[in-house]
Amino acid sequence: MKTPLPNRLPAQLEQRGGKSKRQRIWEIIRARQHDISAADLAKDSKVDSATIISYLRALEKGGYLHAHSPASRNGTGKRYRLMRDNGVEAPRLNKSGQPVSQGSGNETLWRTMRILGQFNSRELIQHAASAGIHIADDSANIYLRTLYRAGYLQLLEASRPLGVGKGKTLNRYRLLPGKYSGPRPPMIQRSKCVYDPNLARVVWQEDIRHDDD
């Protein structure tokens, strides 16, 4: 059992860019520290109560929150206090409170691009593998190609054939220095557009093909 956090006013940490519902909930939890209830969160965050309740459950199971007073018969829900601080980032948990790693592939690619400056997809995959993070060739290639089309990357060396049956070299890219928008990796969305969470906007959209083009 961990002891509650010390009684002090936390420095205000607010995430830059676009915020998920869970992020909005988390920031309010962090600011309040004690005596947190689903009803208060709903009022302050404007997030729907189903999301709030499922996130509170996950946080409790994950040991981030402790319910200090149980739900009572007169209709007031559980009240929680923050037990484990995670900093500004909302803990990414599944329903049973276990950390989820989904999305860590792109985060690793994005961080590695930023540190290396120049790279091809194989180098990025190898660097990720050395940290125990496995990324498929296709995912890396698609991510790079999309970032290139969205204007984040510059093509330094285009892929060239190596001879019959020898395959070809890989495209070599550079992350444009002004394009590092922040630590969160730009996301490719299902609708074939790129959303940059650091900037909180869609930065690129595939041209719409008309039938008569």
Add this chain to the structure above:
Amino acid sequence: MHPTHTGRIAPIANLDLVAVVMEKLVNRQDSLPGLAVYYGPSGWGKTTATVAVANRSRAYYVQLRSAWSRKTLLEKILFEMGIKPGGTIPALLDQICEQLAASRRPLILDEFDYCADKHGMIELVRDIYEGSQSSLLLVGEEQLPHKLKRFERFHGRVLSWLPAAAVSLADSRQLAAIYCPDIPLADDLLQHLVALSHGSVRRVSVNLVNVYDTALVEGMDSVDLATWGQRPLYTGEAPRRHGSAA
């Protein structure tokens, strides 16, 4: 495409060394210092090791610039944390310390040489360290430990001094798997590349790419020193003038 190369990256000696120390820093007892300084000549694989550490621990990575003021440094760290900066220097410092302490993610300051002769900057980094009790990895050139010696209060807090290791034959075998895949290279050739490199991982890698391209173009199935012959290799020196050139 080479679908077979999803294997592990060369676990070069540097990478293991730094990863082990980082592990030690992150999981240390509360009373122990949590600062490490990783230094060595450029090209000796510091970046490779740094990337691995950053990815493994989700560290905050900031590369310093000579023009930065104290405030810029703090703002850049907060940018890396994705936090809206709070305004004054003390407020920024509080935010950073709190985020480091709460997230337990390490902070990596690369090109720390830019900091190392400015008293105010050193004190500021010490403030971050003292305020967060977090793990800090400072990365810089060979002269970094020497420069830091001037700041005794800082110097005494460093738990580990990590000199980057020169590239070894074993390292070069690992690098060959990445940069020259599917073409076996004889040890005499690798030994030659290591000798030419003067310790630099980068030079070995550049030459491996060079060997790989040549082997594919000329259709070699494997390469040893004799096959390679007098073909040019990158030595890091300016190219010599050819006697016959007009």
